[in-house]
Amino acid sequence: MENIASKLTQEQYEKNFKELHPPFSYGAALAEASRCLYCYDSPCMKACPTHIDISQFIKKISTDNLLGSAKTILKSNWVALTCAKACPVAVLCEGACVLNEKGDKPIEIGRLQRYVIDNYFAKEMPPLFTKKPSNGKSVAIIGSGPAGLSCSAELALLGYNVTVFESSDIPGGLNTWGIAPYKMRKEDALKEVELVKTFGVNVKTGVNVGIDILFNDLYKAFDAVFLGIGLGESRALSVNGEELSGVVSALDFIEQVKTEEWSSVAVGKRVAIIGAGNTSIDAATEAKRLGAEEVMVIYRRSSQDMSAYNFEFDLAKKDGIIFHFLTAPKKIVGKNFVEGIECIRMEPGEPDSKGKRRAFPVPGTEFVIPVDMVIKAIGQEAQNEFIASIPGVKFVNGMVEIKPDTYQTGNPKVFAGGDCINGGKEVVNAAYDGKMAAHGINNFLNN
């Protein structure tokens, strides 16, 4: 890449990446907790994909029963800190809070949950759960992201011998690598791994199933296998110039921002992000916060059709990100490195069955935007080859097919959850899948 944005001072980086939602003080948490109406069968609880008993945990904050509060949260969700910080609360629990309807500000449920779990981790995790005695059965979990961790925690408490296989050297999956630093730092995700380890779960990092150990060997050695493998490579744009220096995938970029010194992450002066999902917004705002002068999102459909949440869109706008809607990339121009991106204007067509309108290029409207870096954020491929290698496991629309109540795949001994079964959703969905799959496995192994 040429035209690299100038480096900032460490102080400036810290300022740019400081937490969007800082922690509550004791007094503020108490005041917020006492605003909660303690609804019964509360809408917030129903809106939470893991069904945390929210009014109960908030009530316990107001009585200084923080350990009890942590227990209420964790028994429904083993990655509750990540969820507290990374969940789109505005469209989940907080969006459902009855106070919205009353015309008041909804309870800041995410921040309260974080308050409780921060406190629990700061107290070095006093035991809250009792493990059932060992039942002598063993389960292999592939992937230590939210789905794998939840499944492990639940199974370990049920008395199973659980081993997690993680290809990376550092566990936690996307919770560790994939969440913007102004939402959450890597250390938080690692604490959740530590919590699960206290239940006796064996986490083996740096072991790539399929390369370091054959799937078939695991399959034979364990009574059941859970796939929490997420998705694979970022999807290609399939346009000319994609191989030029300066074209990167959003996930690689986000991972770099999360794991390397900010000053060593190369970012262009002018950056184009292709695609308008939540990952794209993360990449855009992170590029801006790293010092890029001009950051734009290029999306072939209109603003109503983008999958990014409104609050993410707002954040990007606040950061000064420019949005080119109804604009599709045709090719990336440049000799050795990116010099620009040639786009074409699009026109919206009729809405499809999901209400999303397809867009069609308007001939003769090509134009070139000069940029130094292109970040691809149009989704991820599935782990096609790996999944194809497991007998019986079926694949539909790039997603592993499971039975919705048991999370069992076409191979009775193999279960799956998280991004690999839903094509890429929230952490909280993966957390729920993992937990439910654990019960599916438990039922399977007891019948």
Place this chain on the structure above:
Amino acid sequence: MVDLSINCGGIKSPNPFWLASAPPTNSAYQNCKAFEAGWGGVVWKTLSHPIMNVSSRLGGFDYSGQKLAGLNNIELTTDRSVDINLKEIKETKKLWPDRAIIVSLMVESKRETWHDIVKKAIDTGADGIELNYGCPHGMSERGMGAAVGQVPEYCQMITEWVTEISTIPVLVKLTPNVTNIQMPARAAKAAKAQGVSLINTINSIVGIDLDTLQIIPSVAGKGGHGGFAGPAVKPIALHMVSQVAIDPEFNLPISGIGGISTWKDALEFILLGATSVQVCTAVMHHGFRIVEDMIEGLTNWMSSKGYSKLDQIRGKSLPQIDSFGNLNLLFKTVARIDQSKCIHCNLCYIACEDGAHQCIDLTPENGHNKTVIREKDCVGCNLCSIVCPVPECISMVRTDDGTSEKTWNNLVQDFRNDGKELTWESLAEFQKGHGIEIH
């Protein structure tokens, strides 16, 4: 490991949390659901003679947007027949052998009538009986409830009718609508009851509708006094429980009731001598589910303080209760403001200036008012720290060195020994000698 189990005058339960005799304990359905949620015991809704309730029987007392700071009611005893209740009590006890079921009773003042109902209650297999001498409305006009509880002699006589035939423990539930709560408690003891429960509800009118000028709750244009319960009555209940607990002539187990909503409230009752605690309004507000937090919160508090059994803490705060004449006049605290926490609301200033002793100064600084305590004038009354909305912003700090003590009783004795008269002048001399300035 913390063990919350208790034995209240022979009635055992796995935790001290009981439901008070009231709408939440009206039926087997409710009591089973309560046990499911974790309640250690229930006092069944009072069984009595045939009655009918009116529609519109509750009135809520809200304060500053907080719903149900208090609850007023004109409900009577159960409106379901004695036979149905007895049958349900028996069934419930069978299903929940480890929990306490206490049958609350209130019948007319006839020995045979009491004997009859007490025998029936015992036949259900219940763990104890509670005598409701507290109901302040409706039943008292018929010579029952508070009409009995307010006259120690009646209380003793009727309790004797019960204890002379009862084979299970008997608790007497006291009305707070008396001048000295120790008297009915002593009467219960004299009649050989195993303990007392207190408080029942306090005579009250909860409010008036300012559009219709109707008393709340209004029954077709009429109303009257009811019984007041809920968070607002807690301080009164705590006092009454402590009075009974410190009475050397009493010395029996107490079931504490009145405004308990959280484990903290319950703990305060226990620290003042209660063995079990009973809850009504908080459950009427939020349901049986609140007991989970109560059990956890109490357990966590006990283990964090190194206690394993409630016996270790019961009545632990009672020894501090003393008469005013025995308090140290030379103990001195002053208010200190943590300027880093101050949000400049000036509430401490106006409270002290208009409502206390004018010892906070406002000094303009950086566009707001800095509040500064003049320590030499501060009498240590606590008011500013009570009104400050920021936790731990104003703290009360002890400034005497803890070596001198002089109580009012000592002082009066000193004057007497020195043959001096207690006058404003002689008192001022004493104050001057100890650097105390009254302005």
